[in-house]
Amino acid sequence: MKKSLLIILLAIWWHLLIWEAQLGLNVLLFSVSITAVIPWAKPKAFARSEVKYLLAAWCLSAFWVFWHNSSLSMVVYWLFGFITLGYLQEIQVRFWVFGILESIRALFGGWWLSIRHLGEQLGDKHSFLPSWRKVRLLLLPILIVPPFYLIYSQANTALGAFNDKLLEWAGALFQLDIDWSRFFVFLLGWAFIAAFLGYRTGVAPLHKWVANWVYPLERQRKRVWPARTMALKQEYQSALLTFTALNVLLGIINLLDIVFVWFSRQERTASELSAYVHEGTWLLIFSIVLAMLVVLGFFRANLNFFTNNQRLRQLAYLWLGQNAFLALSVGVRNGHYIHHYALAHGRITVVFFLALVLFGLFTMYLKVKGPKTIYFLLQTNATAVMIALLLAASVNWDKLITRYNLNQENPDIHHLVNRLDNNLTPLLNTAQGNTMLSDKLRINSLTRRGNRLESDWKNKDWRSWNWSEYRQYQQWQEYQKTLNN
Template sequence: MKKTLVILMLIFVFHGLFYETRAGLNTLLFSLGLTVALAWLKPHYLRRPKVRWVLGGWLLSAVAVVTHHSLLSELVYWGCFVVSWGYVLEQASRFWVFGLLESGLSFFTNWWYSLSQLSWFRERGNKPRLAKAWQQVRLVVIPTLLLIPFYLLYYQANTGFQVLGQWLSSWLRPLFQFDLQPTAIVHFLLGGMFITAALSSRPGVGFFRQLERQWYYKLRRQRGPLSRTTPINGLRTEYRIAMRSFSALNALLLLINGIDLATVWFHTQNRTAAQLSQYVHEGTWLLILSILLAIGVVVVFLRGNLNFYPASRPLRYLIYLWLVQNAFLGLSVGVRNWHYIQAYQLAHGRIVVFFFLALCWYGLYTVYRKVEGPLTTYFLLQYNGWALGVALLLSSSVNWDSFITSYNLRHGSADYYYLQSGLKNNLSPILQHWYIQDTKERARWSTEAIARRCRFAVRNYEAFDWRSWNWSDYRQYKLAKAWLEALEATKKPPRSGVETEAEPLTN
């Protein structure tokens, strides 16, 4: 009964926090409430270190939403929720992919399973529990489920019924903060499925458990009788193929790295903007793809008993050399990207390149550990999946629009059109920089464009209530409002800035 009341209360809280508003403070409040409810109802779940880690990451992503309010932070927030609650729901799960699948299945099945587990559904005798549950559910749930789609259809088809529904909504809203509009009903039902999936208990998928029982980090030698189609010297032949393949690949990559060493590291050529763009954009992503393919080649060759071949040490040295050369190739890609930033300053794509390179280097390191172990492909998927999650969580903790704007304004000649039109969440550093510029530098900005963005920031902030409050929008609202007031009073903003809003910003 306690669990049922908590679920019902959180459903109404979810609807009140998220209906007809955007993400902001409501995400952090909801995350804290759901975590506290989990700790109260199922404290044993939090004994698993992995569950504590993923829930901690989810709460940090909620803090990022409140602080920066970027699209990336919102996507990471809901992605962290799906992964973390997959581990919460299925305690035996170790693989993050199965955590994702468990979350998806729970969203569609946990509401019914929870209904069947309510105390007043349970059968005291030897009769099937589900049969007794059906006798109780059909008296209330079936009529309600039939009523909802017809209500939605009649609401859209009959204007008089719309007026009645709106009148009922206006009467019920002050009491329950609930709306009988079709979108409100759908939102409430989805919230019910959402909360039920998060807090209810359901047996995990047996197929996933059976698979995970067969997967280990440590690679095991496969022993058994040879089939008629297996040649006696098959492992030796595979070893010779691998030796020749990695020898040729190392020679080719040594040539590529030698060219990069001469042209990228020690002799930088003066290129036009178009040449440098092609040099970085196309070449960079192709080289990153080659690193990923290199990882795949190692995994394919060392997938089985070749790891235990007695004379495989020379092959391991060739693979280590191949991994080191790929790591150096990634370093050359980073130098290319850095040359591009020095010439044409910072942009989102150039930051993404560094994140991809970091993931590639970590992937090469995990491949080294796999060869040294030897370890399984499951180890690679598990550790690289977690690395991707950590990288996304770290990237969502920064307001990249403001970071790019501040960096470009401090280093060289900035692209003012890109800063004021191509980026959205960077009004604070633009207005801060305005106050410290002289008249000649201010002329490079479009005052009309800045004023348009300031008016939009003020309207956008005032259109929402406290539920969508976030530090980024609040700070931009205060600065934009002061800037517009100064513009209205003097027809141009003052040089000294606003008395109460001129302190440095981190946003």
């Protein structure tokens, strides 16, 4: 009962923080509040290291929302909250895919599992409450039907008109001013918190299946000699020929990249560079992913334990190394594009993606050398993706892009002023100068941006407070004083 009361109180706290407010300080307070009660509400789950790491990452992503207030930080915040949800259960989650499945299950049914568990507890302690089962049967449709009714009343004009008259009649009869949207937000928060703190055992067959999965690859011994040995030898020869041919082909590609990408001084037009990067980059990245699948296909099982397979391993290492060099060549292509045509979000995305590709190639090397299982690859690379997202959310990319581009020749002022949102501070700093660039910035409607920021800031309360907008607002106030003087 204490946990149920806590869930209701936290749902009210959620409603007070979120209702008619933008994301900022409120999500940081909410995440810290949930994390603070997890050790008491779910001590068994909190004892696991992966749960502690996920909760810490979720709170850190909430801090980035408070600090930078970027769209990326908000997406990462909800993503970490969703993933953490799946790990907070009685059975340990050892595979991230099953963790996501548990998150989906918890989000859509965790609240009902908590209600059912509460009923079981009440039934055990108070045998004189047999009516709880009937209450539970009524509670399910009461919770599920209203959201669908609200959706249908908005989509169907006839039902919407009937709904308006019904609310008007109910308000006149009971003297109530009913705001269904408030109820809906409270209900969402309650379901989310109940999934976080409520009792959930998890899907036992899934977790029993993965319980014996390990990182080291074990040899599969089957007594079908000599047919199996001959088949394995043929597979080894096929792999040897394949990796030899692929290494020769990729060696030619890398040699061409050294000549025409790394040390080329040829000037290219904007359209040539655009095709050079946008088309060539993603094709090369796709080829690297295919290369990793080729290695995975050949080194999936007993070929790892084949006698005298050192030559094949060396060819696989060379193939992975050449693909790593190819990824670096893609980075050089991207660098040429940034140098000639400034920095943008897409070009930063390429950098992060290439870093993950290089890490993936390294884990593939560890898999072949180990040998390791596919489970090792999936777990390790999933962790790398989560860390990369957390690192990406820690940077105000609009601000960084603006600072970099303003230091280049002929920056795209229209793009910086009208297409980016979280970059007013470097724009105002530059506009206070006496250069041609400062004049261009003053002409390109910085006043409109500043007035919009000031209006938004004054309409927000403490729940939506964030450092980024506060700093931009302070900078705008100083800029206005400079103009008045």
